[in-house]
Amino acid sequence: MSLFQNTYDVIVVGGGHAGSEAAASAANLGCSTLLVTMNIQNIAQMSCNPAMGGIAKGQIVREIDALGGYSGIVSDASAIQFKMLNKSKGPAMWSPRVQSDRMKFAEEWRMMLEGTPNLDFYQEMVSGLLTENGKVVGVKTSLGQIIKAKTVVLTNGTFLNGLMHIGDKQFGGGRAGEGAAFGITEDLVKLGFESGRMKTGTPPRVDGRSLDYSKMIEQPGDAIPEKFSYLDSSKALTEQRSCWMTYTSPEVHDLLREGFERSPMFNGRIKSIGPRYCPSIEDKINRFADKDRHQLFVEPEGWNTCEMYVNGFSTSLPEEVQFKAMRSVAGFENVKFFRPGYAIEYDYFPPTQLKHTLETKLVEGLFFAGQINGTTGYEEAASQGLMAGINAALKVQEKEPFILKRNEAYIGVLIDDLITKGTEEPYRMFTSRAEYRTLLRQDNADFRLTPKGHALGLASDERLIRMEKKLSQSSEMVNFFRETSIKPEEANPVLEEKGSSPMAQPDKMFKVLSRPQIDLDDFLKFKKVAAYVEERNLDREVIEQAEIQVKYSGYIEKEKNHADKLNRLEDAIIPENFDFDKIKSISIEAKQKLNKIRPKTIAQASRISGVSPSDISVLLIHMGR
Template identity: 80%
Template sequence: MFLDKYDVIVVGAGHAGCEAAAAAANLGSKTLLVTMSLQNIAQMSCNPAMGGIAKGQIVREIDALGGYSGIVSDKTAIQFKMLNKSKGPAMWSPRVQSDRMRFSEEWRLMLEQTPNLDFYQEMAAGIIAEDGKVVGIKTALGLSIYAKTIVLTNGTFLNGLIHIGDKQFGGGRAGESASYGITEDLVQLGFQSGRMKTGTPPRVDGRSLDYSKMRVEPGDENPSKFSYSNITKPLAVQRDCHMTYTSPLVHDLLREGFERSPMFNGRIKSLGPRYCPSIEDKINRFADKDRHQLFVEPEGWNTCEVYVNGFSTSLPEDVQFKALRSVEGFENVKFFRAGYAIEYDYFPPTQLKHTLETKLISGLYFAGQINGTTGYEEAASQGLMAGINAALKAQERDEFTLKRDEAYIGVLIDDLITKGTEEPYRMFTSRAEYRTLLRQDNADYRLTPMSHKIGLASDDRLRRMEEKFDKADKMVTFFKETSVSIAEANPILEAKESSTITQGDKMFKIFSRPQIEMEDMMRFEKVVEYTQENNLDTEMLEQAEIQVKYSGYIEKERTNAEKLHRLENIKIPDNFNYDALKSLSYEAREKLKKIRPVTISQASRISGVSPSDISVLLVFMGR
């Protein structure tokens, strides 16, 4: 094996590494996945859940592109919820509660069944590069393994340091050692590195909790699923989650330990995720709040281990325990393990291209927390894109990238490489200016044809997508062409407190009213007959409804996206001399030289580059 030369080596088997390895192997590249522990493949290091606001859209995009995260999430889910259903479809976000042990097992089984993929358990301890090009990796045992391209997905392991109160020790995750050597090699090659931190709550024994004092949080009555494929099914049975609250007493008990908290006494200097703050952060930043929500989430179907979502902390374990015992329902709680914070090395992502290849070393790709992101979904999507591009480069094929109006993944990568990040980056719907186009329901329509073209999405995936949207389009035409009488329409309109009609009208016009839903339209016999005759499923009906109700918004956003494309089409040469443009502001010149944008559109999104700077560039380029 060690004499083999690979097309792609993926270092790290977290969410980014697993997607990278699967994508590269499925594109026909001879791939090696190197990890310190084959038992912990795709470990859910923090909460046992996939999806959520904007993150659910990313999982559906990964699935539409031919990645595995959606399928694994469906197969190992214990609860499904579609969040934000009270808002428009651009905000709907799927989320599953997962069985942590089954999730990791299912990922491993899927990877082992993937052709072209080898595994090796050892620490990768260095990078081998020659003449500005990566050629392999060094292992802790002194082996050299060679490849055309390398994808680094090191998570929180690079020089990882775990903090619990005034104690600290090396580690990449609880119970696992940190990884050493790669940061030092990359810095020597000229890369800039930094430190970030993240935290996790205590895990507790569910048998010691009093659920009767908590609010039940059930899954959806009619659950959906992540994957567009037909190899997974919605859950027939679900497990409940629960919710309880902290209190002023809990806050006072936690404050007693602040001076022993590494975050407050200055021992941790790196920045943590603003949008997933620790409990001590929340008490400090929101001093006016006398309580905070705690979601009590089971870790699987059969285990009694429970994740206390909302109680992330690095306080001393005795303080954690005392405070948690004062939470309603937790009076007799027993700990499985304490919460902790972890510091680790990352590399500012402005050092990357849109393909996630580094600008400095050809053939070297970064994905996941090494780029300063937080979250399984963000990591998995980067892994997928890095794995695709590493394989395409090894095969001397054209690169594959996604624009901001094509996918949340496109927004994520563009934000990272254009703006960089000084705190762990998390995706939100508000980050996507074209979120009406980037809905969770149409990720297959947006991305499956692109993925099929490069050879990742299967023929069956493409056929299923085309059938779904063809049938939805035909149903919209049916609504436009079919009339209803006063007698048919008014009882339905009255029931929904919508103004009645005085003459027959087209179904499309009735359906366009905000109060009327597909459920109401199914009260028309003609609609029921049409649905049955054409064998329309729930996804097709949902798609038709969105097209009827939101066509105006979608069209407006599409027009705006086309304007963006005009600037995307104006390329900036690699060796462009910004110093020659004296009319550029000093800040713009420095930022443009550092980030080296590929297009005028990307240049316009760099912080510090003003509209007048863009005008100077456009004039110089003859536009």
């Protein structure tokens, strides 16, 4: 007798960041949803560093929140420190980041999911897929349970045939203390999917009571901390915990080199490719041999625990080598280990096998999200989970799919990069990957995406009302600056204090406030501005938004115009069954790539590696454009 009598609309396999967002979004869109995970105690576990956000990743968390996802809310509820990175640069580069309480983060996620209607849970290993006539119809578990479903979302993280390495020891596992998952890869390969192997790693965790912080540099949070979620119910921090920074040294590097011959990275046992932008300490020493030191960030794992995460010391060297070298780091002379660092290899599936919805091309109703697609990072995984959950629900409901364009969201850039270009190494999001980053700022994610999330039924009325109020107030403030003049006697003391040329005659505030030397706090020194803000009781978020619109209006307008031009190619749809082979004037490589990826639009085709501008011109002519 089956434990599951009914067919679920959506089954989500895996309870990490991708799986949690997928399950929440599908259930919140009204679908009967089942989250199957190997260990319910580890839902939304922070497997690596205890932090959310960072360069470009913070923008993604804001986008998830604007659409009605949970990652921003959970991050705020479990934060122990907030920092807005890159504040010295333009607002397109500003990136929010929180240091998280690891245990509280997982607990908050668990409680959010348990409070979500339409969502069931089951602890078991999914060992295979059920398909009929090219369509997924359910999953089977290692204990022989058959669970029927209309759609399935795979978010298996590092668990598919996971193999962990510490020095010359290797053992199966998905992460420390947890077993690997078997069966799914084999089923997918039988169905015709191409698979590959990737590698990631993690540093040792240490006892913070054994460290000497007087030899390190304190890294406090922002004096005025912000928050991730746009909801009023999500609160900014009133107190914070500091992180600490120290450095490796030539002595540390020499001690680490002693273990290189036993390193699985260098002796050939690890054959898969690791993350380029988060290399292990041995990889850094090898690749950057001219550097005599590297930064290490000592990050608390929570409010009350003494466990510390040593960011920058990711390694798979033997435990005794890790320990001996770390004891030569300033402040770590008496360090005690909680657990050593390790590397892990796992299966992934090149994402060119997916549609923009994250549904697979080979099996209808089957969606992939997270590290199974070759990405790295909680934020990248969570955003894919959100989009896969949304599209699985929309498919069940026979509604139009939800796809974000590159000029609409970093999430759109991420997914388009994956399915168009693929990846042979763990993919990580950066601001440099987005050609419209002036438009895709962390401060305006609600303007860009909350109306879309609300139209889907995912973002609440509360979110939409708050967004519309913020948009109205900031727009009115920009108009106030455009229409209101300021006299030299009021402006010049502020201008001279900031080293900006004094005014000789009255001028519009918009022009004065556009000066690069003038910042948000200078705005408020002008009596007319201070009175305007006080009269309307405007919060800092609105004032900052108005400042950005004033200072960067020229750049924003230019990028909008550029995006509008390129969007014409995004709207040039390639028919689904278009025969690329019949076009004789394009290169053989272009034909092969176009046939493999099956781009939906001319713009997507133009981003495929191996498809040249001349190939695109021929394609446009052939389509009668």
